[in-house]
Amino acid sequence: MDTKYIFVTGGVASSLGKGIIAASIGKLLQARGFNITIQKFDPYINVDPGTLNPYEHGECYVTDDGRETDLDLGHYERFTGIRTSANNNVTTGRIYQNVIDKERRGDYLGKTVQVVPHITDEIKRAMLLNGKMYHYDFVITEVGGTVGDIESLPFLEAIRQLKWELGTNAVCVHLTYVPYLAAAGELKTKPTQHSVKELQSIGIQPDVIVLRTEHELNAGLKKKVANFCNVEPDCVVQSLDQPTIYEVPVRMQEQGLDAAILRKMGLPVGETPGLGPWRNFLERRHKATREVRIGLVGKYDLQDAYKSILESLSQAGTYNDLKVRTLFVNSEYITPENVTEKLSGLDGVVICPGFGQRGIEGKITAARYCRENDVPTFGICLGMQMMVIEFGRTVLGFSDANSVEMNPTTKHNVIDIMEEQKNITNMGGTMRLGGYACTLSEGSRVRTIYGKEEIRERHRHRYEFNSDFRTRYEEAGMMCTGINPDSGLVEIVEVPSHRWYVGTQFHPEYSSTVLHPHPLFLDFIREAAKK
Numbered sequence: 001m002d003t004k005y006i007f008v009t010g011g012v013a014s015s016l017g018k019g020i021i022a023a024s025i026g027k028l029l030q031a032r033g034f035n036i037t038i039q040k041f042d043p044y045i046n047v048d049p050g051t052l053n054p055y056e057h058g059e060c061y062v063t064d065d066g067r068e069t070d071l072d073l074g075h076y077e078r079f080t081g082i083r084t085s086a087n088n089n090v091t092t093g094r095i096y097q098n099v100i101d102k103e104r105r106g107d108y109l110g111k112t113v114q115v116v117p118h119i120t121d122e123i124k125r126a127m128l129l130n131g132k133m134y135h136y137d138f139v140i141t142e143v144g145g146t147v148g149d150i151e152s153l154p155f156l157e158a159i160r161q162l163k164w165e166l167g168t169n170a171v172c173v174h175l176t177y178v179p180y181l182a183a184a185g186e187l188k189t190k191p192t193q194h195s196v197k198e199l200q201s202i203g204i205q206p207d208v209i210v211l212r213t214e215h216e217l218n219a220g221l222k223k224k225v226a227n228f229c230n231v232e233p234d235c236v237v238q239s240l241d242q243p244t245i246y247e248v249p250v251r252m253q254e255q256g257l258d259a260a261i262l263r264k265m266g267l268p269v270g271e272t273p274g275l276g277p278w279r280n281f282l283e284r285r286h287k288a289t290r291e292v293r294i295g296l297v298g299k300y301d302l303q304d305a306y307k308s309i310l311e312s313l314s315q316a317g318t319y320n321d322l323k324v325r326t327l328f329v330n331s332e333y334i335t336p337e338n339v340t341e342k343l344s345g346l347d348g349v350v351i352c353p354g355f356g357q358r359g360i361e362g363k364i365t366a367a368r369y370c371r372e373n374d375v376p377t378f379g380i381c382l383g384m385q386m387m388v389i390e391f392g393r394t395v396l397g398f399s400d401a402n403s404v405e406m407n408p409t410t411k412h413n414v415i416d417i418m419e420e421q422k423n424i425t426n427m428g429g430t431m432r433l434g435g436y437a438c439t440l441s442e443g444s445r446v447r448t449i450y451g452k453e454e455i456r457e458r459h460r461h462r463y464e465f466n467s468d469f470r471t472r473y474e475e476a477g478m479m480c481t482g483i484n485p486d487s488g489l490v491e492i493v494e495v496p497s498h499r500w501y502v503g504t505q506f507h508p509e510y511s512s513t514v515l516h517p518h519p520l521f522l523d524f525i526r527e528a529a530k531k
């Protein structure tokens, strides 16, 4: 069949969960046997989110092929198990960069280069690229921002043109918000009507409307939206607040969101898939009541900054029939004097990734407390580096052990800059990024956990364990048990005498999904819950 395109736009407000709706549509179509991908188009000027502060933009998600992307791609992968790639996240900055590069090459043959048609043509090309290259049945495209923003106009114009060109092979799903006015005791559809009008004024008629709401919407209200917005009544569905995001696909299926899309595209609807494994996951999740308390030692006091880690922990909890309660511990305020008070009630500790000086001494102090008190500890990227520094300082007696990221002149540069990073001056997209192979040593804990010798995990860093110190570390009990077979870089350290003390230079959290939770998180949670 021809590739079909589903565009997901948003109105009224941001943060309504467009990414979750896009991921749910993907999940539901996939359950019907379709081959799908989901991509995100972001209206900001940064070429990718790699240079953005997590306070601005939440976590930066990394694809296996090494692109720094929007965190919504994490939802797409976790919901559907697909692997996204560099083509799956495009920003205004990248579109302009491509167009300007073409202009400099002389590709426009003396023409004046303009937003319409040159920018919009480039957006259309990028929107169709995955479908053309991989012949997906469905390509779902989420557009960041809200209808009415100046920034998203070229994207919406591209969608208008594509809808016109593709006919029934394209639909637009518009997500809006229905506020509840407590004083009046009423739910209001006016913002939705305005948002749809805005979309229509650009020339896009939404085919399906998803109404985000905190209160159940009655049939009359949905009918009103259908009437005022030129949408069929069964193409209006509500997205009511759920205990977790993982309920959303089931709620959307109950209301026939996927069926409505198929009907709109002239495709046979057929039987509703059972979503068996997904429902089993939800059931197990609801049944789990015993709590395991995990401390997240990091410097970003904001949920979205550690999105994939939080999701990985929570999935691992479900598969251990446990409820994971994560407690954020700001590493900036951890000192040797208060560390016991801050960490003593926890069953396990994750030392988080990060960049720069701020909060790192707190991470080192936390690593020491956890190592000396046998608290299961998982260090990820910068977290692993802090474990190495702590071990160097306390056990090996290198009082100035550090990463050259923090102290460029230390004699004990136990974490050093990678050779290939030494001459890099451009910050965007130049880290060691994406999936690399790693060989696990025989007899190590990680080898048992993964149950195989060769693994592949995603990276995002410039610094690495300095192998000159490897023998000293191993003699003292911190083992390098994961090594890149090509470069010899140390990817995993562990302390075998400890209950669970593992640091990974890579980011396992990027590849944990609902149906395939990550083995390291599973084992970490299992061990943490033991006491």
Ligand code: GLN
Pocket: 352, 353, 354, 355, 356, 380, 381, 382, 383, 405, 460, 461, 462, 463, 464
């Ligand atoms: N700042 C460290 C490095 O660049 C760790 C990066 C990270 O935690 N992702 O090596």
